[in-house]
């Protein structure tokens with residue numbers, strides 16, 4: 001490895017917006033989006049960030065903390081790509097946590113959360129469980145569910161009625177609504193939100209929350225940096 005890449009993270013974009021997703025949706029958040037992903041979900045809206053050679057800046061945890069400090073924003077979302085694949089992401093989480101930032105990780109359900117849940121400044125996890133329409137369900141690590149707490153969330157990004165049925169099975173099998181917030185979020189444009197509401201009603205599915213990606217309603221859904 002070249003010397004200048006030591007302790008550096010590959011950042012494809014960083015910006016301030018409102019968080020369009022998760023338990024703090026609607027609040028200001030600063031986003032750090034990292035390069036690369038181990039999955040290839042059919043619906044992925046950040047495919048451009050996933051390639052190993054996607055243009056990125058190599059930044060140290062200290063530089064990223066300084067960027068966050070200058071924004072004046074308290075919520076920090078680490079996303080990607082898959083942020084937990086960055087070798088130095090633990091250092092960044094710890095440095096931000098020690099300064100009192102609320103760190104939220106968007107993670108794809110295939111990476112073991114145990115090392116990150118054990119950090120001194122534990123972040124909040126929004127963990128996807130990839131459903132059959134994504135083509136990636138076989139990569140899921142359900143053992144991660146054991147580590148989730150009330151401040152965390154499991155997100156099911158649903159593309160169809162059959163995805164909804166599978167999500168219901170998983171919620172019941174692992175008693176997810178007793179552990180953390182549970183979201184159903186439509187694959188953008190693939191399923192009408194009303195179909196998700198009807199499914200919740202039909203199954204008397206309490207404590208599951210419909211989540212619409214707010215940023216795609218406010219801005220052009222293809223727009224980056226929002």
Ligand SMILES: C[S@@+](CC[C@H](N)C(=O)[O-])C[C@H]1O[C@@H](n2cnc3c(N)ncnc32)[C@H](O)[C@@H]1O
Pocket residue numbers: 037043044045046079080081082083106107108109127128155157185186187188213
């Ligand atoms: C781009 S991913 C990056 C973080 C991580 N790789 C993951 O999958 O959670 C961030 C979130 O956007 C969601 N997402 C990606 N494409 C989407 C789409 N077309 N419609 C709805 N949600 C989408 C993912 O499921 C995930 O919850």
Ligand SMILES: Nc1nc2[nH]cc(C(=O)O)c2c(=O)[nH]1
Pocket residue numbers: 017018019020021077079080106215226
């Ligand atoms: N505004 C906004 N909120 C988001 N919440 C999670 C995002 C993500 O891509 O992980 C995201 C995003 O890309 N934009």
Ligand code: SF4
Pocket residue numbers: 037038039040041044045046047050080081082108
């Ligand atoms: S895991 Fe996340 S970043 Fe990777 S392909 Fe799926 S949605 Fe996209």
Ligand SMILES: [Mg+2]
Pocket residue numbers: 045046
């Ligand atoms: Mg996004």
